[in-house]
Amino acid sequence: xxxEKILVAQGGGPTAVINQSxxxxxxxxxxxxxxxxxxxxxxxxxxIVNEDFVDLTQETSHNLELVAQTPSxxxxxxxxxxxxxxxxxxxxVLQAHGITHFFYIGGNDSSDTVRIVAEEAAAANYGLRCxxxxxxxxxxxxxxDHTPGFPSAARFVAQAFAGANLDNAALPGxxxxxxxxxxxGFLTAASALGKKFxxxxxHLIYLPxxxxxxxxxxxxxxxxxxxxxxxxxxxxxxxxxxAGTPILSRLAGDLERDxxxxxxxxGTGALADLLCEExxxxxGIKRVRGDTFGYLQRSFxxxxxxxxxxEAREVGEKAVQFAFHGDRDGxxxxxxxxxxxxxxxxxxxxxxxxxxxxxxxxFITPEGTDVTDAFRMYLRPLLGSGMPDAFRLRPNRxxxxxxx
Amino acid sequence: xxxEKILVAQGGGPTAVINQSxxxxxxxxxxxxxxxxxxxxxxxxxxIVNEDFVDLTQETSHNLELVAQTPSxxxxxxxxxxxxxxxxxxxxVLQAHGITHFFYIGGNDSSDTVRIVAEEAAAANYGLRCxxxxxxxxxxxxxxDHTPGFPSAARFVAQAFAGANLDNAALPGxxxxxxxxxxxGFLTAASALGKKFxxxxxHLIYLPxxxxxxxxxxxxxxxxxxxxxxxxxxxxxxxxxxAGTPILSRLAGDLERDxxxxxxxxGTGALADLLCEExxxxxGIKRVRGDTFGYLQRSFxxxxxxxxxxEAREVGEKAVQFAFHGDRDGxxxxxxxxxxxxxxxxxxxxxxxxxxxxxxxxFITPEGTDVTDAFRMYLRPLLGSGMPDAFRLRPNRxxxxxxx
Numbered sequence: 011x012x013x014e015k016i017l018v019a020q021g022g023g024p025t026a027v028i029n030q031s032x033x034x035x036x037x038x039x040x041x042x043x044x045x046x047x048x049x050x051x052x053x054x055x056x057x058i059v060n061e062d063f064v065d066l067t068q069e070t071s072h073n074l075e076l077v078a079q080t081p082s083x084x085x086x087x088x089x090x091x092x093x094x095x096x097x098x099x100x101x102x103v104l105q106a107h108g109i110t111h112f113f114y115i116g117g118n119d120s121s122d123t124v125r126i127v128a129e130e131a132a133a134a135n136y137g138l139r140c141x142x143x144x145x146x147x148x149x150x151x152x153x154x155d156h157t158p159g160f161p162s163a164a165r166f167v168a169q170a171f172a173g174a175n176l177d178n179a180a181l182p183g184x185x186x187x188x189x190x191x192x193x194x195g196f197l198t199a200a201s202a203l204g205k206k207f208x209x210x211x212x213h214l215i216y217l218p219x220x221x222x223x224x225x226x227x228x229x230x231x232x233x234x235x236x237x238x239x240x241x242x243x244x245x246x247x248x249x250x251x252x253a254g255t256p257i258l259s260r261l262a263g264d265l266e267r268d269x270x271x272x273x274x275x276x277g278t279g280a281l282a283d284l285l286c287e288e289x290x291x292x293x294g295i296k297r298v299r300g301d302t303f304g305y306l307q308r309s310f311x312x313x314x315x316x317x318x319x320x321e322a323r324e325v326g327e328k329a330v331q332f333a334f335h336g337d338r339d340g341x342x343x344x345x346x347x348x349x350x351x352x353x354x355x356x357x358x359x360x361x362x363x364x365x366x367x368x369x370x371x372x373f374i375t376p377e378g379t380d381v382t383d384a385f386r387m388y389l390r391p392l393l394g395s396g397m398p399d400a401f402r403l404r405p406n407r408x409x410x411x412x413x414x
Numbered sequence: 415x416x417x418e419k420i421l422v423a424q425g426g427g428p429t430a431v432i433n434q435s436x437x438x439x440x441x442x443x444x445x446x447x448x449x450x451x452x453x454x455x456x457x458x459x460x461x462i463v464n465e466d467f468v469d470l471t472q473e474t475s476h477n478l479e480l481v482a483q484t485p486s487x488x489x490x491x492x493x494x495x496x497x498x499x500x501x502x503x504x505x506x507v508l509q510a511h512g513i514t515h516f517f518y519i520g521g522n523d524s525s526d527t528v529r530i531v532a533e534e535a536a537a538a539n540y541g542l543r544c545x546x547x548x549x550x551x552x553x554x555x556x557x558x559d560h561t562p563g564f565p566s567a568a569r570f571v572a573q574a575f576a577g578a579n580l581d582n583a584a585l586p587g588x589x590x591x592x593x594x595x596x597x598x599g600f601l602t603a604a605s606a607l608g609k610k611f612x613x614x615x616x617h618l619i620y621l622p623x624x625x626x627x628x629x630x631x632x633x634x635x636x637x638x639x640x641x642x643x644x645x646x647x648x649x650x651x652x653x654x655x656x657a658g659t660p661i662l663s664r665l666a667g668d669l670e671r672d673x674x675x676x677x678x679x680x681g682t683g684a685l686a687d688l689l690c691e692e693x694x695x696x697x698g699i700k701r702v703r704g705d706t707f708g709y710l711q712r713s714f715x716x717x718x719x720x721x722x723x724x725e726a727r728e729v730g731e732k733a734v735q736f737a738f739h740g741d742r743d744g745x746x747x748x749x750x751x752x753x754x755x756x757x758x759x760x761x762x763x764x765x766x767x768x769x770x771x772x773x774x775x776x777f778i779t780p781e782g783t784d785v786t787d788a789f790r791m792y793l794r795p796l797l798g799s800g801m802p803d804a805f806r807l808r809p810n811r812x813x814x815x816x817x818x
Contacts, residue, residue, distance in 0.1 A: 169716045179486065304576070
């Protein structure tokens with residue numbers, strides 16, 4: 011039995027449960043007598059090329075369990091997207107440290123990194139087992155029922171809209187919330203899970219899977235505002251026109267041309283503000299408020315799905331089991347079994363790497379501004395237990411005395 | 415024993431616990447055999463002048479308890495700030511419906527409304543007991559240790575910054591979060607309660623109680639960014655220059671003059687975006703992200719302080735007890751006793767009405783960019799039980815092989 015050395019790293023945007031996967035890897039690897047060291051690379055692939063490692067063999071199980079419950083990437087992350095040369099550097103460092111097993115927790119860019127590193131190792135005839143562990147709040151990995159991190163972010167978005175809807179009902183007007191997700195609308199669509207009563211918001215949902223037309227948007231808002239006396243809207247940051255141009259740059263571009271100047275409008279609040287201005291100016295509605303959920307939706311501490319926690323832990327554990335009991339590299343994928351249970355499979359890296367899933371057509375209504383019951387059935391079990399519920403007073407009207 | 419008729423209403427911005435106060439009034443009033451009816455006015459004072467009442471005598475205790483746990487104003491709210499004429503209309507309606515007890519849950523504007531209505535009733539020699547019940551996330555009512563609604567909003571802000579700090583540590587750069595509170599900085603200051611380790615953010619806090627100077631702000635950010643390799647900043651929406659001009663209108667104004675146009679920059683995300691632009695342009699820091707917490711901080715469902723819930727319920731109950739066992743109108747106030755317990759007093763309406771509390775000097779450090787331990791001691795018990803906690807991996811560094 012050879013002395014095995016594990017390296018684990020975290021890449022891309024942090025999630026509420028990415029540390030569950032990290033700890034799943036570490037604790038499962040430490041169970042193996044043949045494992046000499048479990049290293050963690052700080053700040054993802056950048057930490058690998060910089061040889062910035064911590065020894066997780068010397069961390070207590072107790073603290074690891076506490077870290078598992080802490081959101082964001084405990085090892086640090088990176089936005090570096092390695093090219094072939096960068097991957098070669100990664101491989102040289104793994105080789106120098108005698109790493110035998112490489113686990114990388116991340117999205118589809120990260121899986122592509124794992125794929126290239128695995129190819130480097132094979133070409134050099136160096137024995138390295140490479141496993142990609144899925145993670146992304148965007149839920150845009152192909153071949154996965156869903157990805158760890160998405161359910162907790164979806165829960166935040168659903169709770170945020172459930173609350174915003176109550177606020178908007180108390181002080182009527184238009185409320186617009188911009189949600190993360192440049193290409194996939196899953197997280198924006200999760201806003202629909204905040205609805206309970208038929209007239210609850212969000213009354214309109216705009217997804218990057220559909221073309222956004224400003225005139226139709228304004229007409230939709232007008233209709234809903236007249237119907238309900240108020241309107242709650244969920245908008246994906248990735249909405250775009252028929253040519254694929256993001257609406258933000260189109261609207262901001264117009265303003266720049268109007269002003270003949272270099273007004274800087276880039277920034278996270280701009281899309282919400284610009285759409286609110288359109289509603290105010292074109293529809294003459296006075297109370298129009300826009301929020302951009304920004305980093306809260308992926309980092310807020312204390313809003314997590316227990317199902318997401320459990321599955322994020324399991325993909326980490328399974329990654330180690332696939333690595334030690336299997337005979338090939340791959341990407342761990344979540345497959346749904348029944349309503350509701352999951353199982354895990356090891357897919358070839360090429361099946362996942364660099365591909366982007368978007369929302370299936372069956373999840374979006376024909377008008378394109380709402381989700382279907384199929385989507386609600388899909389998402390609800392992921393949100394986990396203890397979802398807060400909203401209650402209303404019943405309308406026992408009192409007869410008027412003065413103005414009958 | 416005369417047949418008594420209660421009217422209760424909710425005014426101003428909704429909070430996470432304002433329905434606790436409503437239900438506190440209703441259930442306590444319904445215990446009295448002399449109480450014939452408990453009415454609720456929909457959408458605050460506007461619902462009163464419109465005679466838009468619901469009969470809460472016909473609501474089940476069970477549903478009332480569920481509504482109590484639901485955020486936002488279940489009766490609906492209003493931004494109307496009644497003048498003397500409006501208050502006269504209110505009084506006429508109360509008189510027409512034979513209302514004997516008027517309870518209004520709201521901030522300092524609402525307490526002023528109660529004061530004027532009480533004067534109208536006295537002038538007309540009409541027997542009306544008027545009680546103001548405190549509520550505001552701004553925590554800006556004088557003579558109150560704190561106000562119901564503030565602790566839950568403060569908890570949201572603390573949790574948001576605890577998470578944003580972890581996110582910023584994983585992907586370093588500058589993160590800036592804009593928090594509600596035009597005149598009082600309590601809610602922005604609550605961001606400090608998200609800190610655990612000495613180098614955690616927020617590293618800088620900007621409050622409306624201190625003059626904001628852009629040059630000093632940039633110098634502060636530069637210093638912190640150099641010290642920690644990153645910087646998390648909490649900014650109150652109400653920051654202003656020495657002349658009292660809000661920074662948002664100053665920065666937006668500059669841009670308008672530069673552009674010789676009518677660029678619309680009003681909107682909730684603008685201040686964060688503008689400050690981020692300044693940091694990017696003047697300090698040359700690349701990764702700068704700004705969030706505006708917006709309505710989430712007061713409406714998010716599922717983030718509540720149990721201490722706040724309890725106290726909000728009690729101010730409602732106490733209001734009815736003061737009304738039935740006392741002999742004067744007034745405003746219910748929270749007084750702190752020991753560490754930590756509270757008691758309730760009935761203050762004269764004029765002692766609270768229309769006045770604004772800001773943060774005490776002892777709560778702000780001499781540099782003006784952080785809070786003191788006195789503030790932490792003040793706020794911590796209000797946040798309640800079960801605050802999420804963040805944990806870190808310990809730094810067991812691995813020796814470098816290639817780059818020693």
